[in-house]
């Protein structure tokens with residue numbers, strides 16, 4: 036059998052323009068995949084899983100999703116995810132989250148499904164916050180999918196400010212139960228994925244009230260629907276919140292409680308507790324109940340990096356088969372990928388995808404360390420990781436949105452068609468700017484940390500600064516960018532440090548002038564978010580450099596060095612005004628950065644297709660598969676775009692009849708009337 040992803044594999048019948056691209060690559064895409072996914076085993080397992088999935092027709096879409104109604108989409112995503120459930124034990128290692136994530140994204144894609152949140156937001160908080168006894172009771176059932184769950188925190192009136200959640204869980208001393216209640220419409224849970232119609236359990240976040248004292252948000256395991264009839268339990272109102280910008284194969288929902296009682300043992304109590312007599316046992320960290328959110332945010336860089344990579348795979352392959360206009364040779368139109376503007380649109384985004392994935396690996400590992408430490412009662416790492424992941428989730432989601440949108444535009448008119456699949460990827464990815472903490476709110480969380488760090492440095496205590504912010508106390512020494520990546524890091528450190536200090540000083544000046552702390556903070560908020568972005572971008576650059584330094588294979592190292600140099604120059608150019616402002620960067624250096632950037636584009640050009648091929652997304656994953664050629668078609672590995680676009684259009688329900696009712700009912704009478 037032919038393996039799908041051999042390096043430079045040339046298949047008979049592939050579009051020759053793509054074949055030519057694959058021949059020019061200077062490296063092995065399988066080896067690059069090992070670097071992207073972290074090991075030979077992980078990369079190989081992904082290929083094996085993709086191969087196995089492609090041989091199971093029931094795991095492919097049975098109809099083109101853009102042509103389906105909302106109900107049909109939910110039915111189809113549920114059909115696929117339950118069919119997948121049957122095959123899973125044979126296809127993946129059930130204890131391996133990476134394999135599970137990969138196979139779900141192959142089969143489900145970006146449209147969402149009723150189990151998407153079960154594994155990413157229902158089981159993890161149960162694991163993190165539940166006691167051994169609670170694991171015994173619910174975890175096995177959840178993992179076996181005997182029950183389906185979601186994470187119900189956000190309310191109609193409050194999402195960002197979770198201290199003000201209005202849903203209450205009042206402890207009843209007499210019955211030793213919690214009484215869940217939704218006092219107002221605003222207090223309805225609103226948004227939780229898979230809550231609306233699919234879940235029968237939820238981890239609910241509610242304000243814990245004991246003897247009229249409010250102890251803030253806590254997590255409770257709540258059964259919301261009958262396990263046999265699937266009807267909502269008495270005292271519960273639940274439903275779907277309606278169509279969204281994307282993710283319409285999932286049923287995001289609302290949930291209200293009318294004095295709904297749950298046993299005392301349903302408070303997830305690994306780290307805190309309410310004893311029988313109502314005594315509250317505090318967790319080791321004030322924000323322990325927020326730990327699950329750090330976990331999700333720590334995964335977002337890698338996740339969003341792969342979202343952007345999928346859009347770029349589609350756009351780069353398409354750009355290599357799309358010919359339009361002329362350069363020197365007037366006898367043949369050029370591939371649009373040869374235009375410098377097209378390269379400038381796509382290549383920096385490829386570099387960011389790599390950067391986000393590398394950075395994501397680091398944050399996931401950091402979270403795992405935190406989790407182990409928390410399990411043994413050490414919460415000292417929480418503040419640092421909260422600050423770091425708050426910044427990273429905000430920067431990567433925003434830049435991923437930018438990158439996907441550029442990918443769409445790079446496909447011209449066909450990018451606007453749902454046949455490109457890019458709008459679906461965009462709709463899902465851009466949600467990341469909002470979910471898991473609205474970006475501005477999270478940038479301001481990181482800013483708190485930066486301001487505190489600057490204050491420490493100002494008080495002459497640089498030794499107290501953690502490694503992530505040690506640079507805030509470094510002296511300013513001018514750098515020569517020609518010397519390489521370290522000089523770029525130093526330049527970025529200067530920019531980031533200066534902005535953090537400026538924002539902190541402004542904040543102090545406001546307070547000294549008599550403005551209250553909160554008001555002063557708000558008056559400096561834009562400057563503070565700028566500091567957070569710069570700090571985060573610096574961190575991402577550093578992770579990129581660390582990763583490239585660690586690579587041994589020379590051919591891979593060379594192409595990744597080109598990509599890293601592109602990243603360094605693109606990022607620095609983007610923030611150059613900060614360094615020009617105080618003369619730290621000269622206009623000559625600015626010119627140098629631009630020239631380096633343009634020369635990086637040229638260097639990357641012959642490897643562009645192979646750099647995206649290296650992500651090894653299957654045609655199924657890009658909804659461009661051969662088996663189901665009627666679906667989204669722009670990113671096909673074989674490059675046969677046009678005939679498949681035509682097939683796609685022919686399959687539109689509108690084309691199943693020649694004369695539509697809109698014509699007979701309205702247009703024809705209008706035209707007839709005009710003739711009179």
Ligand SMILES: CCCCCCCC/C=C\CCCCCCCCCCCCC/C=C/C(=O)SCCNC(=O)CCNC(=O)[C@H](O)C(C)(C)COP(=O)(O)OP(=O)(O)OC[C@H]1O[C@@H](n2cnc3c(N)ncnc32)[C@H](O)[C@@H]1OP(=O)(O)O
Nearest residue numbers: 135139140151154195196197322325417421470471472483
């Ligand atoms: C076996 C098979 C398995 C298969 C499984 C596979 C599954 C795969 C499935 C599918 C794959 C398909 C692929 C397609 C993918 C599609 C993906 C799309 C999915 C979409 C899913 C979306 C899910 C979304 C979920 C949610 O959004 S849940 C809700 C999230 N909500 C928030 O994030 C709220 C944000 N707000 C807050 O976090 C807080 O309110 C706050 C902003 C942090 C403020 O909190 P507050 O208490 O008010 O604190 P402050 O006063 O501001 O600060 C005080 C202090 O506390 C510190 N602090 C704050 N938080 C933390 C913390 N977490 N840790 C540590 N410290 C913290 C803060 O720094 C302050 O410190 P200082 O005082 O020292 O400054």
Ligand SMILES: Cc1cc2nc3c(=O)[nH]c(=O)nc-3n(C[C@H](O)[C@H](O)[C@H](O)COP(=O)(O)OP(=O)(O)OC[C@H]3O[C@@H](n4cnc5c(N)ncnc54)[C@H](O)[C@@H]3O)c2cc1C
Nearest residue numbers: 186187188189193194195226227228466469470471472475
């Ligand atoms: C696709 C999707 C899936 C989701 N899934 C879930 C889920 O499974 N479970 C769940 O519980 N929730 C879920 N959510 C909800 C999500 O977590 C919240 O929408 C998110 O936390 C933002 O909160 P909000 O809606 O209250 O925004 P708001 O806070 O109302 O934001 C509105 C504006 O106010 C600004 N703002 C708010 N507070 C401040 C501040 N302090 N300083 C400066 N500016 C501020 C914001 O920056 C923003 O510009 C989901 C949301 C989406 C879009």
